[in-house]
Amino acid sequence: MTISVYIRPLVIEDASISYAWRNDPVIWTYTGYKPTHYISSEIETAWLREKLAKTDQLRFAICVKELNTYIGNIQLLDVTDHDAELHLFIGNKLYWGKGIGYQATVQMIRYGFLIKELEVIYLKVHPANISAITIYEKAGFEITGKHNDLITMNISKSKFVSLQNQQS
Template sequence: MVTGDRVQLRAIEPSDAETLWRWHSDPEVMRWMDAPYPPSLALTRKRLEERGPDSYGNLNLMIETLDGRTIGIVALREAEPEIGDAKLDIYLGEKDTWGQGYATDAMRTICRYGFGKMRLHRISLTAVAENEAARRVYEKVGFVEEGRMREAFRRDGKWHDKVIMGLLEDELR
């Protein structure tokens, strides 16, 4: 378990299937995510039961409050030790925790882990340009906009730009 100031990050368990399925079935939670269709509960259970162990290249962790309430998920994926780079994904599935500082602490915690334990030099992510709440969190942690993919995301019949953001190990705040 990896602990921050407000959250702890732990391995994903098969028992998390119903929670993940509930989040993935909520249109508000999935608003800016690249997930076109919600999976069935049976498929979610099967994926969790059959998933392999986390590795350097693909680390997926549940976000919990310090009192043990599961509220989201964070991942470092496509990590490459030869170049010290990884991509980050995060979301909070429990809407009552939005705007409470949990995402910011989870970002700082996973980035500290990535830079310290995994010896990464750079972490990047993409965000839909209109997802201002997420972008504010990323900027608080130190991520900067590095580029833009024009009309790379479609939602509700409209195309949206995606921004590419990056963080170097000495920029973490």
Template sequence: MTISVYIRPLVLEDAQTSYLWRNDPQVWTFTKFRATQRITPKMETAWLQDNLDKADQSRFAICVKELDTYIGNVQLLDIQNKRAELHLFIGNKLYWGKGIGYQATMLILQYAFFYKDLESLYLRVHPANIPALYIYEKAGFEITGEKDGLVSMGISKKKFVELEHMIK
């Protein structure tokens, strides 16, 4: 059974779910995020409020269509000069390995290139995060280097448009 997802803007109420993910070290295995204290719903709500107000960010919830369930985040950060950094994670571990990361990546690429009119996206991924590397390469990202122990990848709008035509 294929699970379909959609993305929607994050809202403050999402903090009631996302604070649980912030406290789960398994969710953050391949990232540099490490909570220095237990994150409470109040702390997560305050953090989310601060970040939703930033003009150089677009933050979205990844949701399962059939259940209308919030399961992760995908975001564009440091938006400037027609480029941005992509971050994605699936917080609900029941949905790991189900192809959702790829779907969410394609949705955020469409948003970035066709709605925000960005020209390129970049990301950094841990080299041991093989599923993420596979997803990003499948979506058209190319490895551009390595820095601080992370693989750097990027994709241009032109390349995405070419790939999208091949998929259809």
């Protein structure tokens, strides 16, 4: 059975779920973020409130359509008139390896290019995160180099539109 997802803007109430993901050492392996102390729901709520107030960040929740369940985050950070950096993670490990990251990535790329009118979306990924690299390549990203031991990748609007036209 294929699991379908949608993305929606993150809301403060999402912190009551996402704080647990921030405390999960398995997730740290892939995000590269390791908290220096326990992240409580209150800390996560304050952090999310601060992030949602930023005008150069577009933060979305990944949700399972059939259950309307919040399972991860995807965002465009450092948004300019021209480009932005993509970040993705599935916090609910029950949904790892189910094609959800790819669906959410394509939806966010579409939003970035067609709604926000960006020209380039780029990202950085840990070389050991083969699943993420596979998702990004399938979505059309190309490896452009290395930066601080991370692989850098990007996709242009023209390439994304061309790929979408080929799939139509």
